[in-house]
Amino acid sequence: MSATNSRKSRQLIDTLPPEARQWLTGLPWVQRRYVLSLCHVICASSPEGQAKFLDEYTADGVMSRIIHDQDTQQRIYYHLHRFRIQTQLTEKVLRRYVQQFYIHSAQVRQHQENAYLEAAMRLMADGREHNRVLTYILGFELLILLFGMSWEQHERLYRLQPNQEDFFNLYIRPVQRAHRLNGIIIPKDEDRFFARRDYFVHIPQIKPGQTVALIMASFLPKQVSQLGAVIMRHQNALQFDYAHIFQQDSDAAIFDSSP
Known part of the structure; x- marks a missing residue:
């Protein structure tokens, strides 16, 4: 082996x-052969094969780390119940x-075939990384809820927030953009005030698998985890009034001209 290769x-x-x-x-030489064989198999495998193996x-x-973190799990359950999420x-x-966390992390990197392995290594090596998975779960479940809400319900939700503009731009706008781009909600004649009602109150009909794909395409894993982490750190970071948001009478929101 040359000096350059050795370095x-x-x-x-x-x-x-x-x-x-x-x-x-x-390691003795015989066991080093096993390591080299494993490296060869992983490098020769497709990204899908690598993912399955990892x-x-x-x-x-x-899973052992996550399951044993009962305190964090209980806090997540508290917020899931607060948002009436049954997961x-x-x-x-x-x-x-x-x-999903592995795959989502890999999708946002340039070299996807290496990114999946990197995500797995971080999750195994860093004792705090499993917390990111748990906050990712909470953030993702909330985004699933947002994707299934009408735009009228979105409006009621973001009007409850202390910083309405930030909340709308960070979370509501990307969800509504995905609704538009994928034909889930089609705003017809949205510039005509009295034509607004039909699409504004429409409840999206999205299959679970499609919802997951839309969230992964619309939000970075870091954004999903941060949403969950903010809610975990500050109980009132996200104001939520289920009865108000999901009330049946929609006339007030439609004809309310206040900003």
Whole structure:
């Protein structure tokens, strides 16, 4: 091996955590062959194959951390109930969200085939990373709720917020843009005041799988996690009055000309 290649190999090994570096360099030759075989198989696999392997190989460790964080789970349940969201954080649901977090993180990076592995490594190595998954779950569940609301209900929700403009621009606007682009809500004659009612009160009909895809296309994973984290840190960060938002009488919102 040339001196240049030797330096590159050493630089690569030096990027590993100390425990992993010590373990790798201490392996006898026979076991090093196993490591090289694994590296070859992963590099030769498609992104989908890598994802399947990483899910199966890392899921138990990641799930153990999440399941044992009962305090955070209980706080998430509190907010899910506050928003009248019925999702139960079963092991199946948590595993699905872990996989989704991997995929979503990979989608926003340039080299997707490496990004999935990077996301899995961070989740395994960083004790705080599982908290990001949990806040991601809370943020994602709230966005699912927003995608299923009419624009009238959006209006009622953002008018409850202390900073209406920020909330609208960060969360409501991207949701309504996705509604428009995907033909879920089609504002016809929206400049005509009395024609506004039909599309404004329309309840979107979206399949669960489509909702997930739309959220992942409309929001970065960091934005989703931040939404959940803000709600977790400050109980009143998001004002929510279920009876007011989902009331049946829509005339007040439609004909209210106040800003």
